[in-house]
Amino acid sequence: MSTSRIAPGTRMTGAQALIHALEHEGVEVMFGLPGGCILPAYDPLLESTIRHILVRHEQGAGHMAEGYAHVTGRPGVAMVTSGPAATNLVTPLMDAYMDSIPMVGITGQVPTGAIGTDAFQECDTVGITRSVTKHNELVMSADEVTLAVRQAFHIATTGRPGPTLIDLPKDVLQNETRWEWPTDEEVAASLPGYRPTMKGHPRMVKEAARLILAAERPVLYVGGGILKARAAEALRELAELTQIPVVTTLMARGAFPDDHPLCLGMPGMHGNATAITAMQKSDLLIALGARFDDRITGKVASFAPEAKVIHVDIDPAEQGKVRRPDVPIVGDCRLVIEEIVKAIRDLQAGGETQADTTAWKSRISGWREQFPLTYEPSEPGNALKPQFCLEKLRDAAPEGTIVASGVGQHQMWTSQYWQFNEPYTWVNSGGLGTMGFSIPAAIGAKIGRPDRTVWAVDGDGCFQMTAQELVTATVERIPIKVALLNNSYLGMVRQWQEMFYDERYSEVYLSTDVPDYVKWAESMGCVAIRVEAPEEVEPAIEKANAVNDRPVVVEFRVDSGEKVFPMVPAGHSNDDVLVHPTQNDRREHLR
């Protein structure tokens, strides 16, 4: 936004300039917690149109901002004070950096004259956050506040999105300045080294179109960049035009509908055998906004050995970082996909035909038939199976439900068993793997999309890291729902110790009864339900879905021995995927 509603030259404090600047950037809500150095910024907030959510821990503010950004595409804003508050924001900033989430952090700082003196609650915030942000800035004058805000929002939301941070000394907030709202041109001129490439190189686009038409075993390898580029529709057009099967990574779940006949689901360490094997055997990987993460490739040297690679990414540094592409295309995923679709149509209009992929399709449907996701139902009287609970949760979820998850087994099961048919309905911590992400992220998501049902799927380990934000949810009337899969363990760690450390369980048991999750949730103002038997599952979910005036926590007591399958052990080739034990008899069909 380059026009200002305030007359240029109007006198105000740096703090007033900050809040007005946020309003001008279109900020409707921010998440934060006040303290000494940021206090001046909290005063003009009383007159602002911006809603502020008072969190119980600064990490919560950061993850809420992320959850908000995930579902709306707009930058999430977290405002906290200096020192420990700034350091508490480091984890969400890094999380947002890894998953390319647009987010703006605002931190208080000790007055400019006190910087460098080890003053109370002083820390080198820009130094500490330098490697966890796309860009950060210590603002040393009230006159520079509005430009710093504009730069922070511009950098966070353009190119490859990511977190930015503005560090504001207390006197900078208190000093007087005159309102100036920099134009788009002035912002661009102030950042001469920042010019993201949007359009793909025409020659590369044409080359990509040729490879796509020539491929006999192609796979569309779709990453989170599709969602950042708002490219889901363009992707669908490309997939349907070429009839090429699609795998959606953990960060891209929902970018292509799971109920689409061409959708193979999630690849990677805990992907399904079909998605993993299709990539592995393909002769052309069309990577769209994906970064060849080690959780996808397994052992890089033996990853998709026969595949040529088309790599579309807005970040030039992703090209060739892990796998050297045959056709690198730097640009915005939506624009480049549209260009590729056009190039394919042009080639077809010129008489070129697509290679026959019938044999490939029938191999894929063979794998799908033989290796569906599966688990063994629980015996009567035994603990619930987490997959069963998730299936029931999925089936009872209203249309458009948004799911946020923590990190671990429950995250993988949710990604596997949910049906993501709509983009921006899946919120999780993919790159950094931040335990405790789900509750604050779900709160941010619910603020961003109040019309939607928002479920946080959490584990007991994760829940204990950030559950205090349920107090925030209750007080601020943000009615999220939490499905707590309590298996009494750090489940994923337990699985690795069972499989790779000879069942030597080290520091991995939490407790079944302590804390009492029902009492804890109730004490935080939530409706709380404990579920222990299969027949209780559906009624509990029904009851939870009916609550809309406060948060709900449903604790499912689940089988602690249950493991996530399939699994590609870390560092192994995707050829060595471990399928569910009941499917071992047909393992050779994946060859």
Added chain:
Amino acid sequence: MSTTPAPRNHHILSVLVQNRPGVLARVASLFARRGYNIFSLAVAPAEDEGMSRITIVVDVDSAPLEQIVKQLFKLVEVVKISELDPRRSVERELLLATVRTDAETRSQVAQLVDIFEGKILAVGVEALTVSLEGHPDKLDDFEALLSGYGIVELQRTGRVALAKIDRQARLRAVDTGKGKVG
């Protein structure tokens, strides 16, 4: 590093940056975080107001170099990166050294300085301080010869470099797809 010659795999990057607080820390911490080694680094204001030029010598193969350049470009304050081909650029460095001398060796050292077209900056009873500006290879040779007399203290600036003027003075510009390589 006093007697270490420039590494065989060395590449010279000339990086134009906005002269903003912390920009050197950003560049340095990027090298540290990605595990790349800096052989030498020199930084000073450039011809344009508000800009600085950083000359970085790195010791890597070309594949990691491509990644270094791309990662450097992601820093918002980095405006332009050129890889300078040593054959098509001029490189200079400054060396200061205090060398132990006595009545007998003083004239020998003075003669060396003369041959290399260096300067004598200070004369003491038991030492000489000398300076030499020139191509880093020349400085290596000079340093090796001085070391026979006993170097008390030594400081080199690290190399600075610019592309040779025309005669196809080709900056081998690195294609980053970011559209800001001149």
